[in-house]
Amino acid sequence: MLYREAGQFKTSYATDQAIFPILQDRIGIIIILVIAFVGIPLIGNDFLTNAVMTPFLIFSLAAIGLNLLTGYTGLLSLGTGAFMGVGAYACYKLTTIFPNVNIIIWVIASGFFSAAVGVAFGLPSLRIKGFYLAIATLAAQFFLEWCFIRIPWLYNYNVSAAIEVPQRELFGIIVTGPRASAETRYLIVLTIVVIMTWMASNIVHGRIGRMWMAVRDMDIAAELMGIRLLPTKLLAFAVSSFYCGVAGALLVFLWYGGAESTVFSINESFTVLFMIIIGGLGSLLGSFLGAALIYILPIILRFVPPQLGLPLHAATVEHLTFMITGALIVFFLIAEPAGLGRLWQIGKQKLRVWPFPY
Amino acid sequence: MDILYKIFLDPFVQMVTAPDLLVQTLWEGMVGGVLYALIALGFVLIFKASGVFNFAQGIMVVFAALTLVGLYNAGISAFLALGLTVAVMFALAFAVERVVLRPLINQSDIILFMATFGLTYFLIGFGQFVFGGDPKVMITEQLYLPKGTVTYKALGGIISLQKLDIAAAIIASAMVAGLAVFFSKTRIGRALRAVADSHEAALSVGISLEQIWVIVWFAAGLVALVTGIMWGARSDVSFALDVIALKALPVLILGGLTSIPGAIVGGLIIGVGEKLWEFYWGPLIGGGTDSWFAFVLALVFLLFRPQGLFGERIIERV
Numbered sequence: 001m002l003y004r005e006a007g008q009f010k011t012s013y014a015t016d017q018a019i020f021p022i023l024q025d026r027i028g029i030i031i032i033l034v035i036a037f038v039g040i041p042l043i044g045n046d047f048l049t050n051a052v053m054t055p056f057l058i059f060s061l062a063a064i065g066l067n068l069l070t071g072y073t074g075l076l077s078l079g080t081g082a083f084m085g086v087g088a089y090a091c092y093k094l095t096t097i098f099p100n101v102n103i104i105i106w107v108i109a110s111g112f113f114s115a116a117v118g119v120a121f122g123l124p125s126l127r128i129k130g131f132y133l134a135i136a137t138l139a140a141q142f143f144l145e146w147c148f149i150r151i152p153w154l155y156n157y158n159v160s161a162a163i164e165v166p167q168r169e170l171f172g173i174i175v176t177g178p179r180a181s182a183e184t185r186y187l188i189v190l191t192i193v194v195i196m197t198w199m200a201s202n203i204v205h206g207r208i209g210r211m212w213m214a215v216r217d218m219d220i221a222a223e224l225m226g227i228r229l230l231p232t233k234l235l236a237f238a239v240s241s242f243y244c245g246v247a248g249a250l251l252v253f254l255w256y257g258g259a260e261s262t263v264f265s266i267n268e269s270f271t272v273l274f275m276i277i278i279g280g281l282g283s284l285l286g287s288f289l290g291a292a293l294i295y296i297l298p299i300i301l302r303f304v305p306p307q308l309g310l311p312l313h314a315a316t317v318e319h320l321t322f323m324i325t326g327a328l329i330v331f332f333l334i335a336e337p338a339g340l341g342r343l344w345q346i347g348k349q350k351l352r353v354w355p356f357p358y
Numbered sequence: 359m360d361i362l363y364k365i366f367l368d369p370f371v372q373m374v375t376a377p378d379l380l381v382q383t384l385w386e387g388m389v390g391g392v393l394y395a396l397i398a399l400g401f402v403l404i405f406k407a408s409g410v411f412n413f414a415q416g417i418m419v420v421f422a423a424l425t426l427v428g429l430y431n432a433g434i435s436a437f438l439a440l441g442l443t444v445a446v447m448f449a450l451a452f453a454v455e456r457v458v459l460r461p462l463i464n465q466s467d468i469i470l471f472m473a474t475f476g477l478t479y480f481l482i483g484f485g486q487f488v489f490g491g492d493p494k495v496m497i498t499e500q501l502y503l504p505k506g507t508v509t510y511k512a513l514g515g516i517i518s519l520q521k522l523d524i525a526a527a528i529i530a531s532a533m534v535a536g537l538a539v540f541f542s543k544t545r546i547g548r549a550l551r552a553v554a555d556s557h558e559a560a561l562s563v564g565i566s567l568e569q570i571w572v573i574v575w576f577a578a579g580l581v582a583l584v585t586g587i588m589w590g591a592r593s594d595v596s597f598a599l600d601v602i603a604l605k606a607l608p609v610l611i612l613g614g615l616t617s618i619p620g621a622i623v624g625g626l627i628i629g630v631g632e633k634l635w636e637f638y639w640g641p642l643i644g645g646g647t648d649s650w651f652a653f654v655l656a657l658v659f660l661l662f663r664p665q666g667l668f669g670e671r672i673i674e675r676v
Contacts, residue, residue, distance in 0.1 A: 080431075115466065124657060124660060124661055127661060131471070132660060132666075136653075136657045136660055138607060138657065139650065139653035139654045142651040142653050146647070150643070150646060160435040219649070266604065270475065273472075274364050277468065277469070277472045294428065319484075319487040322482050322483025323480050323483030325476075326475075326476045326478065326481070326483060327476070327480055330457070331475050333462060333465075333472055337462070337465050356498075
C-alpha cells in the first residue's frame with residue numbers, strides 16, 4: 001500500500017533515468033544510510049561493528065569488484081583473492097616507505113597497483129573465454145600467492161613472513177593498528193564502501209557499463225557494433241581489480257590488523273565468487289545481499305545451537321556449517337538462479353501491484 | 359652473462375652429466391601426471407556428457423577414499439568395504455542427478471558450475487561430520503597393492519621406482535583403455551557420446567538424459583575412487599588433497615575440456631614439466647614453484663591454442 005508510484009510523474013529525462021526513480025526507494029536508501037552511519041555506531045556493540053559489519057562491508061566491496069568483471073562484463077575470474085592481496089601488500093609497502101602520508105590515500109592508491117596487475121593478467125582474456133579464462137586467472141592466483149611468500153621485500157623481511165599493520169592517525173584519531181577503536185574503523189570502511197558503490201553504480205549505468213554489458217551478452221556482436229574489445233575488457237579488469245585491491249587493503253588495515261599470504265588464498269577467491277553468484281550476477285545490490293548471506297550466515301549458524309541449548313562440539317558445528325552452506329547454495333540456485341538481487345526485484349514488483357497478482 | 363648461463367645452459371649440462379637424476383625426475387613427473395590425469399578424466403567425463411564443469415571432482419576423490427577407509431575401520435573386510443564404497447558412489451551420483459542437476463536443467467553453465475561448488479561444500483562438511491577431519495592411512499596392504507621399491511643400476515647411478523607407482527600407472531592405463539572401449543563399443547557408451555554432441559538430438563532419438571547423467575556421474579565416481587586409493591596410498595587420505603586436485607584444471611586446459619586422450623596427455627605433460635622445472639630451474643628463483651608452474655604453463659599455452667591440444671575447434675558466430 002505504501003509502495004506505490006501512482007502520482008509520481010517523470011517530467012524530464014534526468015528523472016526518468018534516475019537510479020532510484022520512485023520516491024519510496026529514495027526514502028528507503030536514506031533510511032538505510034542513516035542507520036548505517038548513525039544507528040549502528042550508536043548501538044556501540046563492538047561485536048556488531050567489528051566482527052559483523054566491517055568485514056561484511058569489505059567483502060561487499062570485493063564482491064562489487066568481481067561483479068563488475070564477471071557479472072557485467074562476463075569474464076569469469078578466480079583470481080580475486082590474489083588481487084586483494086596485491087592491494088594489501090601495496091598499501092603496506094607504501095605506508096612503510098612514506099609513513100607520514102594519510103593512510104586513506106594509500107588505501108586508495110594501492111587499488112591502482114592491483115589494477116595494473118589485473119590488466120597484466122587480463123591480457124589473455126581477448127583470446128580465452130568462459131571456463132578457460134577462469135583457469136587462466138588461477139595462474140594469477142597461484143603465482144601472486146607464491147610471490148607473497150617468496151619475495152621477502154614485500155613484507156619488509158619480517159621473520160614471521162607476515163605483514164603487521166602499523167599505527168596510523170588521521171586528524172589526530174588513531175585509525176589503524178591495534179589501538180584503533182572499532183567504531184572508527186567501521187565508519188571509515190563504511191564511507192569508502194558507500195562512495196565506491198556510488199561510483200560503481202554510475203559506471204555501470206553509463207557508457208562504460210553499457211559497453212561491458214554488450215561484451216558480456218555477445219562479444220563478437222559487440223565488436224561489430226564498434227566496441228573495441230581489448231580496451232573494454234582490460235578496463236573491466238582494471239576497475240574490477242581496483243575495487244578488489246582497495247577491499248584487500250581495507251581487509252588487512254582496518255579489520256585483520258595483520259596478515260599472511262594464506263589470507264589471500266584460493267578460498268578467498270571462491271568465497272567472493274559465491275557471494276556474487278548467490279547475490280546475483282550483474283547486480284550491485286546482489287553483491288551486498290550475497291556478501292551478507294555468505295559471510296553472516298556462518299556466524300549465525302555458529303551462535304544458534306548454543307542459544308537453543310544444544311551441546312554441540314565446536315568441530316561438529318564447523319562441519320555442519322559447511323554442510324548447510326553447501327545445501328543453501330544449491331537451494332538458492334534452484335529457487336532463483338538469477339540470485340537474491342532478482343528475488344528482491346520480484347518482491348518489489350509484487351508489492352507494487354499488490355493486492356493484484358499482475 | 360652468469361644468469362643467462364644458469365638459465366639456459368646449466369640445467370641441460372646437469373641433465374646430460376647426471377642422466378640417472380633426469381630419468382628419476384621424469385619418472386616422478388610421470389607418476390604425478392598420471393594422478394592429475396585421473397582427476398582430469400573425471401572432469402572430462404562429466405563435462406562431455408552434461409556440460410557441467412564439475413568442481414566437486416576433487417572432493418569426490420577425497421570422499422571416496424574416506425568412505426573406503428572409514429568403512430574398513432568400522433570393521434568391514436577390505437573388499438566388502440570396496441564394494442560398499444562403489445555403492446555409496448552410485449547413491450551419490452543418483453542423489454546429485456535428482457537433487458542438483460534435474461531442477462537446474464537448461465540453466466547457464468556458470469549456475470551449474472556454482473551448484474557443484476555447493477556440492478563441494480556439502481561433501482566437505484558431510485565427510486568431516488561422518489568420518490572426522492583428521493588424516494587417515496589408506497588400506498594398501500589389505501587391497502593387495504604392492505609395496506616397496508625396485509632399484510636399477512643404470513646410467514651411472516641408481517634409479518629407484520616405487521612398486522606402488524608402477525601399479526598406479528598400470529591400473530590407470532587399464533582404466534583408460536576400459537573407458538575407451540566402453541565409449542566406442544557399448545550401447546550406453548554411444549548414447550553418452552550422443553548426449554555429448556547435442557542434448558536435444560539425443561532426447562529426440564529416445565535417449566534418457568537422466569539415466570545418462572546418473573551413469574556418467576557414477577563413472578566419474580568410480581574414477582574418483584581409483585584416484586583416491588592411488589593418491590591415498592602415496593600420502594595420507596586428507597582434505598588437503600582437495601587443493602591438489604585444482605592442478606587437474608590446467609591439465610584440462612592443455613588437453614581440452616572434451617577430450618579423454620587429452621586429459622591423459624595433458625596430465626603427463628603437466629606432471630613431467632612441473633617436476634623438471636622445479637628440479638632444474640626452481641632453485642634459481644627460490645623454489646616452491648610447483649604451486650603455480652602448471653597454471654602459468656596452461657596460460658601461455660592457451661594464448662596460442664585456446665581450445666587445448668585435442669579440444670573441439672571453437673567456432674563463433676553472431
